[in-house]
Amino acid sequence: MRSNRREFLKIAGVSALTLLVPAVLPPVRAAGNPSAPVAAARQASSPLQPLTAGRWALAVDLSKCSADCTDCTTACHQVHNVPALGNPGHEVKWIWREPFPAVFPGETHAWTGESLRRMRPPVLCNHCANPPCVRVCPTGATFQRPDGIVMMDYHRCIGCKICLAACPYGARSINFRDPRPFVQKLNPDYPTRTKGVIEKCNFCEERLARGLEPACVEACRQKALVFGDVEDPRSEIRLLLEKRVALRRRASLGTLPQVYYLL
Numbered sequence: 001m002r003s004n005r006r007e008f009l010k011i012a013g014v015s016a017l018t019l020l021v022p023a024v025l026p027p028v029r030a031a032g033n034p035s036a037p038v039a040a041a042r043q044a045s046s047p048l049q050p051l052t053a054g055r056w057a058l059a060v061d062l063s064k065c066s067a068d069c070t071d072c073t074t075a076c077h078q079v080h081n082v083p084a085l086g087n088p089g090h091e092v093k094w095i096w097r098e099p100f101p102a103v104f105p106g107e108t109h110a111w112t113g114e115s116l117r118r119m120r121p122p123v124l125c126n127h128c129a130n131p132p133c134v135r136v137c138p139t140g141a142t143f144q145r146p147d148g149i150v151m152m153d154y155h156r157c158i159g160c161k162i163c164l165a166a167c168p169y170g171a172r173s174i175n176f177r178d179p180r181p182f183v184q185k186l187n188p189d190y191p192t193r194t195k196g197v198i199e200k201c202n203f204c205e206e207r208l209a210r211g212l213e214p215a216c217v218e219a220c221r222q223k224a225l226v227f228g229d230v231e232d233p234r235s236e237i238r239l240l241l242e243k244r245v246a247l248r249r250r251a252s253l254g255t256l257p258q259v260y261y262l263l
């Protein structure tokens with residue numbers, strides 16, 4: 001039943017977007033950077049063709065990522081109508097930065113150098129291959145697609161916060177109040193949420209359905225973010241993971257995060 005529902009949502013979502021594109025969206029490539037070196041984009045024969053993968057993953061190249069840059073957060077939060085509530089206790093965040101020792105507590109020691117300590121890697125939902133948030137959700141509001149994206153069905157969420165407690169990465173936010181008045185610049189092509197609803201990064205599944213890369217990847221001027229299919233041995237992300245040393249957050253928990261940090 002659940003997989004039927006997911007298939008329906010996927011088909012319905014893609015169909016709705018296909019209908020929407022000529023009417024309200026700019027030409028898809030006009031909104032992005034047509035020269036972006038994206039393994040995933042190469043898989044599409046037309047800009048309107050959905051990007052597909054066996055398993056989507058994101059690599060963050062820490063050698064390119066500058067600690068004070070907010071381009072990825074700004075782009076993501078604008079595209080997804082993430083509210084700026086102004087109260088740190090009620091913060092809603094999809095992609096944000098944290099100090100390296102907080103992101104990788106097991107990778108630092110008393111002699112870790114200042115440059116590593118000062119690093120502030122971007123963090124987001126890891127779209128874990130073994131996601132505890134999905135296992136605990138009593139309503140099916142959070143579920144995993146066959147391509148690994150951990151999704152939220154905002155209409156099914158009852159705000160019980162069990163998933164919030166189950167996620168060991170703090171990747172989920174709850175809307176403690178009505179977020180709509182706090183959306184700074186409304187994107188009419190993406191839904192807003194209501195009070196009590198959980199939200200988090202969705203790997204820009206709505207953009208993938210339109211043949212576009214995630215907004216954070218497109219916005220990163222340093223090209224520090226690489227998104228692609230880790231099951232494709234020819235993809236850029238796969239080649240990077242084969243060549244470089246990569247960390248995953250709290251890998252010992254067995255959640256199998258699909259966000260990789262390249263050293």
Ligand code: SF4
Pocket residue numbers: 124125126127128131132133134150166167168169170171172200255
């Ligand atoms: S990072 Fe957290 S919210 Fe994202 S899939 Fe993993 S457990 Fe779930």
Ligand code: SF4
Pocket residue numbers: 136137138139140141142156157158159160161162163164198
């Ligand atoms: S808060 Fe929503 S998504 Fe999280 S476990 Fe409860 S119903 Fe599921």
